[in-house]
Amino acid sequence: MKFRKLLTVPLAIGFMSLPLTAMAHTPLFSCFDNADGTIYCEGGFSDGSTAAGVPVIVKNGKGEEIQRLVLSRTSDIEFEKPKGNYSVLFDGGEGHRIEIPGSQIFE
Numbered sequence: 001m002k003f004r005k006l007l008t009v010p011l012a013i014g015f016m017s018l019p020l021t022a023m024a025h026t027p028l029f030s031c032f033d034n035a036d037g038t039i040y041c042e043g044g045f046s047d048g049s050t051a052a053g054v055p056v057i058v059k060n061g062k063g064e065e066i067q068r069l070v071l072s073r074t075s076d077i078e079f080e081k082p083k084g085n086y087s088v089l090f091d092g093g094e095g096h097r098i099e100i101p102g103s104q105i106f107e
Helices: 002-023
Strands: 027-033 038-045 055-060 065-070 076-080 086-091 097-101
Touching (some): 027 086, 027 097, 038 086
């Protein structure tokens, strides 16, 4: 009987922490200038889950949306490089957003 009580507490704590562990993943997003007038980006999550279908928003220097795209089934995308200042936003939802300024996208 005592053994059962001693085992119950650690098991309960373990089960309560499962949802937090299962949801704990960090977004990963990288963009590269292809030097041919296009930008290539790829995304994912640190737990290995796919980013297919995640919205990618291209913004101009004023922060206005100029293009809305979606990552492919292979979690990547290619688009024409905007003229002037721009940024690329990976929008994986609350707490899972990464914005890369165009000035930090290199060949």
